[in-house]
Amino acid sequence: MQTFDLEAQGLRALNAALHALKGQTNMTAWEVVNPRGAHAIAAGVDALVDVTVRGSTGYYCAGMNKLATIRVKGSAGPGVAENMMSGTVIIDGDASQYAGATGRGGLLVIKGNASSRCGISMKGIDIVVHGSIGHMSAFMAQSGNLVVLGDAGDALGDSLYEARIFVRGRVKSLGADCIEKEMRDEHYAALEDLLRRGEADAKARPEEFRRYGSARKLYTFNIDNASSY
Amino acid sequence: MTDLPRTPPRYSATFTPAVNAEIRRAAATGIYDIRGGGTKRHLPHFDDLLFLGASISRYPLEGYREKCATDVWLGTRHAKKPIHLEIPVTIAGMSFGALSGPAKEALGRGATMAGTSTTTGDGGMTEEERGHSKTLVYQYLPSRYGMNPDDLRRADAIEIVVGQGAKPGGGGMLLGQKISDRVATMRNLPKGIDQRSACRHPDWTGPDDLEIKIMELREITDWEKPIYVKVGGARPYYDTALAVKAGADVVVVDGMQGGTAATQDVFIEHVGMPILACIPQAVKALQDLGMHRKVQLIVSGGIRSGADVAKALALGADAVAIGTAALIALGDNDPRWEEEYQKLGTTADAYDDWHEGRDPAGITTQDPDLYSRFDPILGGRRLKNYLKVMTLEAQTIARACGKNHLHNLEPEDLCALTIEAAAMAGVPIAGTSWIPGRTGF
Numbered sequence: 001m002q003t004f005d006l007e008a009q010g011l012r013a014l015n016a017a018l019h020a021l022k023g024q025t026n027m028t029a030w031e032v033v034n035p036r037g038a039h040a041i042a043a044g045v046d047a048l049v050d051v052t053v054r055g056s057t058g059y060y061c062a063g064m065n066k067l068a069t070i071r072v073k074g075s076a077g078p079g080v081a082e083n084m085m086s087g088t089v090i091i092d093g094d095a096s097q098y099a100g101a102t103g104r105g106g107l108l109v110i111k112g113n114a115s116s117r118c119g120i121s122m123k124g125i126d127i128v129v130h131g132s133i134g135h136m137s138a139f140m141a142q143s144g145n146l147v148v149l150g151d152a153g154d155a156l157g158d159s160l161y162e163a164r165i166f167v168r169g170r171v172k173s174l175g176a177d178c179i180e181k182e183m184r185d186e187h188y189a190a191l192e193d194l195l196r197r198g199e200a201d202a203k204a205r206p207e208e209f210r211r212y213g214s215a216r217k218l219y220t221f222n223i224d225n226a227s228s229y
Numbered sequence: 230m231t232d233l234p235r236t237p238p239r240y241s242a243t244f245t246p247a248v249n250a251e252i253r254r255a256a257a258t259g260i261y262d263i264r265g266g267g268t269k270r271h272l273p274h275f276d277d278l279l280f281l282g283a284s285i286s287r288y289p290l291e292g293y294r295e296k297c298a299t300d301v302w303l304g305t306r307h308a309k310k311p312i313h314l315e316i317p318v319t320i321a322g323m324s325f326g327a328l329s330g331p332a333k334e335a336l337g338r339g340a341t342m343a344g345t346s347t348t349t350g351d352g353g354m355t356e357e358e359r360g361h362s363k364t365l366v367y368q369y370l371p372s373r374y375g376m377n378p379d380d381l382r383r384a385d386a387i388e389i390v391v392g393q394g395a396k397p398g399g400g401g402m403l404l405g406q407k408i409s410d411r412v413a414t415m416r417n418l419p420k421g422i423d424q425r426s427a428c429r430h431p432d433w434t435g436p437d438d439l440e441i442k443i444m445e446l447r448e449i450t451d452w453e454k455p456i457y458v459k460v461g462g463a464r465p466y467y468d469t470a471l472a473v474k475a476g477a478d479v480v481v482v483d484g485m486q487g488g489t490a491a492t493q494d495v496f497i498e499h500v501g502m503p504i505l506a507c508i509p510q511a512v513k514a515l516q517d518l519g520m521h522r523k524v525q526l527i528v529s530g531g532i533r534s535g536a537d538v539a540k541a542l543a544l545g546a547d548a549v550a551i552g553t554a555a556l557i558a559l560g561d562n563d564p565r566w567e568e569e570y571q572k573l574g575t576t577a578d579a580y581d582d583w584h585e586g587r588d589p590a591g592i593t594t595q596d597p598d599l600y601s602r603f604d605p606i607l608g609g610r611r612l613k614n615y616l617k618v619m620t621l622e623a624q625t626i627a628r629a630c631g632k633n634h635l636h637n638l639e640p641e642d643l644c645a646l647t648i649e650a651a652a653m654a655g656v657p658i659a660g661t662s663w664i665p666g667r668t669g670f
Contacts, residue, residue, distance in 0.1 A: 015448045039441050044378050044449030059438070060445040064378040079432040079445075083376055098432040102373040104417070120431040121373060123417045140427060142417050159425070161418060219422040220405060221260070 002027055007034035011041065018068075021047035037077065042070050045087075062089045065106065078115075081108045084125055090199070097134075100127045103144065109198045116153065119146045122163055128198025138165055139175065147194050149204050157212050165212040166191055168204055177218045181211045262494040263402070265327075265583030265593065267395050267486045267530065267553060272503040274486070275537045277650030278643050279659060283631045290628040297624040298634040301548050303525045304386060304455020304478040307447070311455055311478075312364055312386055314548070315344025316620045317635055318538055321483075321529050321552035322368045322388065322459075324350025326403050326412045327490030327583065328556075329600035330357045331608070332592040335559055337361030338605060339612025343620075348388060348550070350490075351401050351426050353415045354380040361609070366457065369446065371400065372426035374416040381450055386479075388457040389443070391430075391468070394487030394504070394530045396496045397461025401426030404491065407586040409595040439475040447476075457481050462507040462530065463500075469514035473524050481550065482511045484530025488553040490593070491584030504530035504541075506653040509640075512545030521545065522636075535622020542623070543638035544654060558615035559608040560590045 004014050014032065021027060030051045035041055039058035042051050046066040053061070056074035066085040075093030084103040091099075094112035101117070103125025110118075110127070116134035119127050122141045132150030139155070141163035151169035158175020164187070165178075174180075183206075191206040240246060251262065283289035290297060304311035320340045325333050327350060334357035340347040346364035349355075353375015359365055367384030369376065381387060392398060403412070403424045413420040433442045443456055458472035459481035472480045484504025489497065508528050515521040528541050529550035541549050556562075564577040566589035573580065573587060583593035591603035627635050630642045644659040645651035651658045652665035662668060 011448065012452070016451060019451060040445040040448045043445050046378065059441045060432075063445050064381075064449055066378065078438075082432045083373060083378075085377060101432040102376065104377070117431070121427065123373070139431075140425075219419070221423050 001029045001031055003031045003033060005033050006038055006041070007036060011038055014041065015043060018042055018045045018047070018049070018051070021045070021049055023047070035074070039077070042068070045070070056093065065089060075112065076110075080110075081106070081125075084108065094131070095129075099129075100125050103127070107197055109200075111199070113150065119144075119163070122146065126194055126197075128194055128200055130198075130200055130203065132169065135172075136175070138163055138178075141165075145190065145194055147191065147198060147200075147209070149200060157214070159218060160212075160214040162214065164190075166194075166209040167212065168209045171210075171212070174212065177215050178212055179215045181213045183207075183209070183211050187211055263404070263491055263584055264494050264497070264581040265489060265491050266497070266581040267488040268498050268501075270498055272486065272531075273505050273647060273649040273653055274503060274531055275505065275540045277505070277646045278540050278654055278656065279646065280536075280539070280543075280626050280630060280642055281644055282629045287631045289631050290633060292625065292628050295628065296633060297628050299620055299624060301525070301636070303457075303527075303548065306478045306520075306524055307452065307476065308386075308455040308478055309451075309453045310385075312346065314346060314364065316616060317542060317548035317623075318343075318532075318616055318619055319345050319366075319527065319548055319550045320347035320555055321487070321550035322348035322350045322366070322390065323552055323556075324352035324401075324403075324490060325355045325358070326350070326352035326407060326416070326595070328592060329594055329603065330355060330411075331600050331603050331605040332556075332559060333358040334361050334605040335603070335608030335612060336555060337365070338609025339555075339558075339616065340364075342609065342613035343616035345616065346385065349384075351390075351403075352412065354384070355415075357605075359383065361605075368459075370426065371428065371430045372416075373431070374426070378449055381446070381454075384454060386455040386457060387446055387450070388459050388481065389439070389446075389477075390459045391439075391472075392461030392463065392483075393459065393489060394461045394483030394485045394501055395489035396492045397463040397485075397501045398428060399492055399496055399500070400428035401489075402491050402584070404584045404586075407584070407595045412595060436471040436475050439471075443476045455479055457527070459483060461485075461487075462502040462504060465502070465507040465510040466514045469511040469526070470518060473515065473518055473520050477524060479525045479527060480511065480515075481527040481529065482507045483550075484528070486531030487529050488556075503653070504528055504532075505650060508541060508544040508546055509653070509655045515545075522547070535619040535624075536626060538619055539623040539626040539635065539638055540643065542635050543642050544640060547636065554615070555612055556592055558612045559592055560603065560611065561588070561592045563590055566590055 032053045035055040037058045043063035045068040058077040060079045062070040062081045069088045071090045076095045078096040079098045081089040082101045084106045086106045090109045095110045095114045100108045108127045110129045113131035118133040118137040125144045128147045135153035138157045142161040148167045152171045155175035157178030188206045195201045301317045341363040348366040366386045405421045455478040457479040458477040460468040462484040485501035525547040528546040569589035588594040591600040643656040
């Protein structure tokens with residue numbers, strides 16, 4: 001286990017050390033202490049390593065992550081795991097705005113709540129939120145899965161493309177072109193897998209969820225839909 | 230019976246035939262007009278400025294013997310690896326999707342031969358462009374189509390796009406007919422749908438967030454890459470100042486003459502400011518912060534010739550970017566395709582339906598039959614020639630003003646032909662010392 005004191009050694013040294021791990025197979029376990037809400041902790045990692053951050057993080061923790069498993073033993077600021085490519089990011093506490101924004105792959109697990117715009121413009125990432133999510137989540141979401149064990153705020157899935165949204169609790173309102181869709185066997189199976197990987201299988205069962213997706217009415221511009229925009 | 234004199238038909242200056250035609254088109258279709266390119270209205274522009282040249286009080290340089298340097302460094306503020314270009318004319322961001330793969334290749338070839346950079350666009354980085362561009366600027370856009378850390382690291386610079394001159398405050402659009410299999414895959418969207426790009430970035434809002442976003446991108450790329458911030462010409466003084474405060478290495482200001490792949494005509498024609506009005510404001514912001522020449526300024530929008538380059542630099546820019554002019558150099562809107570332009574209901578030099586993907590020149594299209602007409606090697610050579618001519622023209626003017634580097638041109642080398650241009654550019658009207666808004670009558 002490599003222990004890195006962020007307060008003493010600084011962010012640049014941490015990220016440089018993590019970036020240098022690309023292609024290496026040793027030093028796979030890292031612990032970051034004294035994060036004190038710093039921004040861009042473990043951003044741009046591209047290696048099969050485990051990084052545990054002991055405390056809360058600022059903006060863009062695990063930004064553009066590839067391959068790594070990054071755990072935050074606290075809460076995460078805005079844009080956690082933004083544009084993640086692969087790997088796993090687990091937040092023990094809550095996540096601020098834009099969690100998983102534009103993520104292209106991998107798994108983001110938020111064990112508390114996520115604020116507004118969770119999964120905005122997601123492009124393939126899977127996100128499992130154990131609590132609730134704020135307004136405008138999955139705005140313009142293109143692909144991937146957003147699983148919410150709690151409630152969703154206003155305008156869920158506004159201008160959605162092909163991402164799938166599963167919500168167990170109440171949805172305050174749906175955004176433009178987002179509709180409830182039938183849960184079929186394939187969705188139950190996918191959800192079961194997501195709950196298991198998201199460490200939520202003990203908390204919820206697939207049949208408790210409802211599925212939301214795109215009505216695809218805004219895919220081609222039509223003046224008669226202008227009031228929907 | 231004698232013929233009485235009749236009042237001849239008189240067109241309204243308000244309801245012109247063109248205005249009426251647009252009303253009829255809107256009434257018939259129920260949709261606003263979408264097109265490519267930049268504004269077509271008449272605006273105060275570089276044509277309204279003249280160089281004074283050397284005389285008794287200024288000493289010219291010999292045109293064929295004395296050196297006039299043209300190089301520029303970009304990104305010297307923070308980046309470990311700033312960019313060094315041989316000429317101060319860069320290629321502006323244009324997306325793969327809006328342009329064909331061969332057209333992107335040609336831009337890379339031409340720019341590289343001329344010693345300058347090219348820029349990706351809203352659609353990610355293509356191998357054609359990376360492979361043929363010695364210096365490639367990778368745009369970081371609200372849509373984040375194709376965005377990934379590997380391409381960030383193999384770029385030579387990163388340009389955070391806040392806005393563009395054709396549509397400050399607007400997002401992008403790429404209509405379904407241009408969403409081919411390859412474009413759809415790169416953008417992670419279903420094939421054939423009308424694709425919208427957001428007008429705001431998904432994970433930051435405002436200048437304080439931008440500062441953190443820039444820091445994140447620097448961390449991901451180990452502080453190697455210059456980071457540009459591009460804004461549309463809306464509030465250039467404040468936008469430049471805020472970009473500098475946020476940590477930009479380079480600020481790019483794009484005036485309303487700058488083109489777009491597709492947006493509403495009403496947006497193109499009625500939002501934003503001409504580049505002439507933007508440059509002095511951006512320069513003043515840099516000077517007020519003590520950052521002029523430390524944070525570099527690139528300006529774009531309607532740059533056509535070496536004279537335009539020289540005028541932009543004289544007003545304080547470090548470099549310019551060209552988009553529309555580069556496409557014309559490649560062969561866009563060429564009269565050789567007139568017969569086909571006529572079939573599309575237009576004519577050479579007026580064709581702007583780039584969003585429809587039926588470009589006879591094979592440049593703004595994803596149709597293999599059309600883009601196979603375009604030869605990227607020849608196109609690259611034409612672009613190189615054009616860039617060289619622009620540089621020679623700018624050097625000619627600079628030498629005549631007694632300058633041994635294009636960056637030594639200054640506002641004092643200029644005068645204006647109109648009150649509007651004088652006020653915007655902050656230079657006196659020809660034959661006077663009057664700068665409207667600065668000096669008294």
